[in-house]
Amino acid sequence: MFQNKKILMICKETFSYPLYFLAKDLIKQNSMASYFFNPAECCFNKTILNQNTYYKHRDLENLKVYDSVSITKLFTDNINNPPVDLNYINYIEDNYTNFKNINLQLLSTQKMSTYYHDRFYYKNSTNSQQLYWLELNYKRAIEMIESFQPDIIIDTDSSELARTVINEIAFSKNLPYITMEFPRYEFYKIPSYNLGSSYNKYFEKVYRHNLNHPDNNFSTEYEYIELFQKKVNIMSDEYSNDVTSKYDRDSILKSIRTVLNMLVYFWNQDITDRNFSKKVKNKILFAPSLKYILFYIFWELRKRFLFGKKTLFIDPDINDKYVYMPLHLIPESSTLTKSPFYINELMVIEQVSKSLPAGWLLYVKEHQSMIGQRSLKFYKKANSLHNVKMVTINFYKDPKPWIENAEGVITITGTSAYEAALLGKKSLIFGDVDFGLIDGITRVKSFEDLPALISNFGPIDNIKSCATYLFTVKSLGFEIDLKYLMSEGEAILLGEKEISEKYQKQIKQLSKFYQKGYEDYFKQS
Secondary structure (H helix, E strand, O other): OOOOOEEEEEEOHHHHHHHHHHHHHHOOOOEEEEEEOOHHHHHOOOOOOOOOOHHHHHHOOOEEEEEOHHHHHHHHHOOOOOOOOHHHHHHHHHHOOOOOOHHHHHOOOHHHOHHHOOOOOOOOOOHHHHHHHHHHHHHHHHHHHHHHOOOEEEOOOOOOHHHHHHHHHHHHOOOOEEEEEOOOOOOEEEEEOOOOOOOOHHHHHHHHHHOOOOHHHHHHHHHHHHHHHHOOOOOOHHHOOOHHHOOOOOOHHHHHHHHHHHHHHHHHHHHHOOOHHHHHHOOOOOOOHHHHHHHHHHHHHHHHHHOOOOOOOEOOOOOOEEEEEEOOOOOOHHHHOOOHHHOOHHHHHHHHHHHOOOOEEEEEEOOHHHOOOOOHHHHHHHHOOOOEEEEOOOOOOOHHHHHHOOOEEEOOOOHHHHHHHHOOEOEEEOOOOHHHHOOOEEEOOOHHHHHHHHHOOOEOOOHHHHHHHHHHHHHHOEEOOHHHHHHHHHHHHOOOOOOOHHHHHHHHHHHHHHHHHHHHHOOOO
16 A cells, blocks of 8 residues: 555546545545546536546545646637747657657547547647647646656556656656556456556566466466357456447437437536536537537437448358458547557558458458447448458457457457457557567568568467466456446445445555556566
């Protein structure tokens, strides 16, 4: 348990729920602060969005709460003619681009990466507006860190510009910034010190060391892998009751309820709670409600169409020799943060199509979370490639048959590469994720390498590498059900539930996770 430390928590929306309860525990023996960087969350009057996040943290005794109100006001006041300080931008470039250059940093927020996704409720921003917002974020973050002087920064997520900014500043000060990385093994989480933009160096060091251990050290892990290979369904329990595990179309009534709920939500936010004027003045940081609602209407309509019988998706053919490529949720940290050079999935599909051996096909499957979000033009364009098929989303209701019947797997940074490895199949990825250490998972550095890498697909005896990876995850990670911590935390904060022993145990696990991450941070070199 931390003692006599200054702990800064980086907070945004539902990811702040577990940190609230963690703060209540740690504040007894430590100095605690929260930073709410999302402009809507801290600038809006109390509403559904922020009543149990920003305002709840402000009500917690002895918790210092920082926010982005001052810089949001500056940005709004100067939105039409941003007074960018190019000397300061050069200063940032010289001092705070260890992990990513300035343009890659800007890419980490969906508000300023509109070119790469179809969420049209975000307004396009100019180069000057983006640089000015970056400048303001750096000035605010440096001011906050110099004021609070934290010993450690903790987080539960890895996306958004403010996080990227603070992570760069923390690195320059040798200040541990610890967030969660998902190694894909059950509910385990391991620490990340760079928002998941590359391997955890200490994790890799321990993994390489563990590879030298005799096989009998990994008997439990060997047994797990053998059972995994025999399972009918391999999708992780972490995705149960989640849109990722949803393969069927909603009823018409449910779709209508979804849209009506959005109307009520935004009416309360804009009219009842008097936040409409803020959205009018700044459409970059505060997306207009009408566009949000239109997006959700189109989403529901497209979703119903795509789950129908006559769609743009094609059933697989048992005679096809294919490579399997599941798509990602765009935008999200697995692309914007972990693989920023490969966000354009259509471009990746095109490069893979060129690289396939004669007679092979590329089976592309949409991510369940994206059904209805992506433009239909995407699917038409992919299907127009002679050796590409957008396959029926719910032909199988688990990833295992797609992987088992494939020659290999290609994914940007997705779970399917990890699953393929445990099934003894090779895969290609485009980002430095921790499970990429497993034999048979190859990091693509250039599209020109694709033909040779794909031709090398086939079965692989990598069971010891898989077992070593699982063993290392268990030794350095903690079983934390983050989705439970968020959903249950919200219910507790709303007064719908009492805090349970199970929830308290998970908060203790969370505390141990950060404590271990803090200790391991100084073992990286």
